[in-house]
Amino acid sequence: MSRQQEFTRAILNAQLPVPEGLLDGEMRAAGRRFSVYRNNVAVSLTEALHQGFPVIARLLGKENMDGLAGLYLRAHPPKSPLMMQYGESFPAFLDGMEQLAHLGYLGDVARLELALRRSYHAADAAPIDAEQLAALPPEALMSCRLRFAPAMALLRAPWPIYSIWRYNSLDGAPKPQAGAEDVLITRPDYDPQPQPLPPGAASWITALQAGETLATATDIAYAEAPDFDLSAPLALLINGAALTDVLPKERP
Amino acid sequence: MSASTTPTPLRLNQLPNAAGVGYKPQHFQQILDAPGPVQWLEIHAENYMGDGGRPLAQLRHLAERFAISVHGVGLSIGGESPLDADHLARLKQLLSWLNPASFSEHLAWSTHDSHFYNDLLPLPYTDATLARVCDHINQVQDLLGRRMLLENPSSYLAFAESTWEEPAFLHEIARRTGCGLLLDVNNVFVSATNLGYRPQDYIAAYPLDLVGEIHVGGHDEDEDDHGKPLLIDSHGAEVVDPVWALLRDTLTRSGARPVLVEWDTDVPDWPVLAAEAARAAAALTQAREAA
Structure with missing residues (x-):
């Protein structure tokens, strides 16, 4: 030896x-x-x-x-x-x-902490201007695909991982209630921000990550959550500086 | 292997002969607002090998204002296995964009069988270790295209198979590879206490002309099985007076050198660290006046 x-x-x-x-x-x-x-x-x-x-x-x-x-x-x-x-x-x-x-729930809460740490060290990327999206007519927007910042992450868990994280991280946060939670992590400047997602939003983001158009991703989200409204997760992504590109469908 | 025997007149690095501190992110704003005597900063290479975010943004900002020394703690220069190619590539990338004033590593090992032990583990001073360390340093210097500095360790024990004294061992490494040396006088004090020799004798035997940087730091005190003092290199306290005295003696012999205060655990508020840096600056002033 x-x-x-x-x-x-x-x-x-x-x-x-x-x-x-x-x-x-x-x-x-x-x-x-x-x-x-x-x-x-x-x-x-x-x-x-x-x-x-x-x-x-x-x-x-x-x-x-x-x-x-x-x-x-x-x-x-x-x-x-x-x-x-x-x-x-x-x-x-x-x-x-x-x-x-x-x-x-421990393993999934640990996955959330690990994802926050990865986000902290992820590469910087210039976000798109919100005006750029707003300027697109709805029809054109829905035919677009999105690209995401390396610091963005999505977690899905059968446990209230965001609520557990928040209760143990922030003073005065409410006690967690039982139930599954989907969590979006964005990094608007240098501090990763976890946020809970409404029903359908995680599937919507997953479809977009896979390269689907906004129209297709939104259909997938509706099928899962009939009252899905894309404006809520879209605002989280824009405010979190998580979108780096809007690609018209035609472009390869 | 390169066999250059003539001492090179090149500068060992580009750090100012002034006081520096180990950079801690919690001091970012205060270092910019109130650097006091601090003219340069040292970072641990491994903490800046992420892809982006705040650590790299802060480093870019600091590098506009201060000379930066990159100090590696994970290369495992003394490892029995080949150097980690991925880690070398990350190091090269960091040094390429940052172009720091100095790069240094340790006479130690920390990786074995692809596992990293997160500590600076000791080496027997044998011809076999000498050859291996020199091969690794040559590899690093060739890849990085720059001279590196090699730091003396804190020793808690000795190896029965050692055939070299540490100062002569370091001198021979520097002679064979052309690397410079980083002299940690706290490590000298810790090792001398732990192994029962006089730190002044170590300094007298040490090739001070090859020193590109000096470290001071705090240590903890413990005892061995026989009730003898066992000092632990913790970097978690103020530098003790005997180490300051050893620094002054060393600077009197070597002339002014970049002097760094290391404080890595239980990191104090900025004014405490700045006060330690002021003591290092005072030792430099005293050495200049004595010359």
Whole structure:
């Protein structure tokens, strides 16, 4: 076994003995000096998970979150030196924890936090001018396709993930009520904003993301929600600087 | 491998011989409004490898006003495995658009078997490590088209197989690769305390002419199994007086150098960090007057 393999195994598993040939300044076995590395790795990755998932940490409490972070860092050591990406597999890890099965929403709330972090670091993109859309006659507008900013994201969950996030992030926010929620994330300047979507809007955005025209996407949304009104989600997208292009259907 | 033995007269980097601080986003506005003695900023490369958003916007803004030093913490220069090609490409992209005044990394490793351990892990000072580190530094410098600085680590233990003293090891790396050195005097103090030698002896053996930047920072105090002091390089407190004294001794010997105050955990309000930078600036002034 190479030195570094031996080192990493002993760092992740405190039950293993300290590797041979590590000494203090008087040629005695290093002993607990090795624990500095064990601690640095565990503490820094635990802290990174707390920072990346503050709502999950709040829902679980610090002690439980620390325990989960310890299990997670050993099961899924980071694959990249970019700490901004640490925890990509944490939502699925939460889904798979039997002890947390009674808190079924945790994984989807973690997906929302992860999506907010991705949005924060996403590429900048110049939004279209709202005037540009307003200038189009309705017929022409409905034949257009839309392009979205990289910082925009859409999440659908069978849980009230937006309400849970808001209750645990903003002072005085109302308590969550049971029910599914679709959430749109936009980044109007540099701070990602999550917002709940009305019925039909998530399917409408999904169709647009797939390259459908506004007319087709709106038909899909009506089929799901007969009182769908495209002006509401369209306003969220425009105000959130989430639209980067309006493409006439004719253009390839 | 390059075998240039003549010391190059080129400047090691483009940082001013003045005080700098490790940049923290919460200080953005105050650094612009009240920089005090701070003339340059250091960023951790990995925090600016996203695609966009506030971090890059702030960095572009700061770079218009301050010299920037890019300090990598994730390249794993001492790793047994090849350097991560994706990470090198991200680094090249960052340095290409930012064109910083300096780039530095650590004599350490942090990635093994495609897993990243988020800590600066120690190396035995052997001929095999020397060859590997030099290969990696040559690769980095060739790719980036610039000299880098290599920083001495904080040591908590020693390797039985080591055959080199750390100052000579760093000197030999610099001789073989042409890289410069980043001398962290807090790390010297921490390692010397932990391994039982005098920090002044380390500085006396260290090739100060190759130093392009100096770091100071705070550390924590613990004990080993035998009740001996074990200092931990935490960057989470004020610089202690013996480290300031070691900085002044070093600057007296080396002449003025860019001096950075690092404070990465429990980051204080801006005035506290600016006061630390003022102490670094005062040490530089004192060294100039003594010269």
